[in-house]
Amino acid sequence: VGEPAHTARRLRFASGAEVFLRDATVASVILHTRPTPFAPRGVDLRAWLPGTSDDATLDEIAKGVHARPRFGGPYAYFAREERFVRCRFEGRWSEPGHLVELAVTLAEPGRACQPDDDFCGTCGDLLVRADGVDGVDGVDVDATVDALTAARDAQLLREGRSVVPLADLRLLHSSGLMERVESHLECTSCRRTTCLTLYRDAPPTCVHLTFDAAMRRPLEAIPPVEQWGDAARIAAAADAMRYVDHHPGSWFLAEHESGWYLQSRYSRGPMVDGSCLIRLEASEVEGYRTGGREYLTLLARQIDESRPWTDESPFGRRHLALADEPGAASLRARFEEAIANHRWIAQQRQAQHRRLAPPG
Ligand SMILES: [Zn+2]
Incomplete structure (x- = not known):
């Protein structure tokens, strides 16, 4: 195994x-x-x-x-x-x-x-071994990626979103830009995560970990797609949303060819938090260009104070979850995808901070 x-x-x-x-x-x-x-x-x-x-x-x-x-x-x-x-x-x-x-x-x-x-019947047998063919032992990377991809497409495995997508694994590895390239797939039966890792200077590994242990694996930043993607991959990336910046506990900013998107957190009471995702208007994009992060933090405060869950809030009406403009759902999904990695890192830092904080 x-x-x-x-x-x-x-x-x-x-x-x-x-x-x-x-x-x-x-x-x-x-x-x-x-x-x-x-x-x-x-x-x-x-x-x-x-x-x-x-x-x-x-x-x-x-x-x-x-x-x-x-x-x-x-x-x-x-x-x-x-x-x-x-x-x-x-x-x-x-x-x-x-x-x-x-x-x-x-x-x-x-x-x-x-x-x-x-002995999990779903994820136990997906690793394919080279078994000495062409003098190579260990993981047969192409066959294993194919097996994992087929199981994912059959919805037997769920692909982790905070790591390298399985489809990019070999492209990124052959670029030589990353020390280690890793994809995560969580089993829907036993809940283990299969971590397939390709190293620049060592043979590939394939291990099974709990979800938490997989999340604690070191993550290397993924270089810009122009540096490693082929033409099809670069074209696909042009249509994706890109994480730009965030302020812990307050906002996330992402960019897409259709505009800039800000997700801003608000509190509705001592126990209830929510978030509002808007496309920035031209004047707000200008405000960000000149005022930078501080402008966005002020804007996030305005959104919070406008009570965006009410009808009176001009920001609430722009919330993409409510806006019935075509493509709003797909924009929301792309936004979540773009910030997933950074949201996780932010949560880890907060959790670490809580652990370090004195009790009480
Ligand atoms: Zn399993």
Whole structure:
């Protein structure tokens, strides 16, 4: 599995237990409470965890393991002596009869990929290996990109928007302009993110990470498309919207051949925030040219003070979410795409700032 590769193995027992190994180390043991093709009866949980049963609710399991439940990914789980007891329910965990499996695992659910995800029927087999053809080992980049693209087009994977699009991966890599070029695809079944990375000076890698871990991977700025795109790619980019600037917590500015677009945040009360996306008028573009960022911050304040969610606000009427001009929806989508990367970076900085801030 993956590249660099690890060996994933599972052993299935007619008792309803399943043992997962990673490079010959036991990484997880799953007890299936429901019948499976290899275990027609499933386990009898009473024999494994006194005080519980195959019908146990989350509370009953909590009493059985003497711990409080936590939640991560699709699981409820308990921490015990640096191991985790992971439960999966189909239906409500507060009512009996919905427990499907109980697992003991080394990897913390929600924080690290689970060993059984290696057998995910959706994303487990998409890496194609070169296997020594033409003296090349490891990832067959062309075949893997094709497999990932087909799975994405079938909506089995969702493409990450804050990284290099899969369609640009090889063009950017062969330009030699970036140290590492990486695409992210999130699995709709197991929720892992497949990260395919092409390095300037090293063989390609393909790893599976949790969504959070994938988001923490270092991002390199993507150079202007004119420096690496072919004619078709450059033409497509001319039609795209470009991020220009932003002020944390206040506004984002993007540029398109149809004009300049400002998304401005407003507060409707102590707990309710909203945002308003407008195309700048000629006088406002002029204001930005002469006044720069400060002009936009003032304009954002005017928009906020005009109460843009009301009919009286001249800015509210220009909000592209309401404006029924043709193409408004597509402009909104392009705007979101243009700022996605920068929004994420801004959120990371805010989160870091919160972590550093003293409590209270
Ligand atoms: Zn998957």
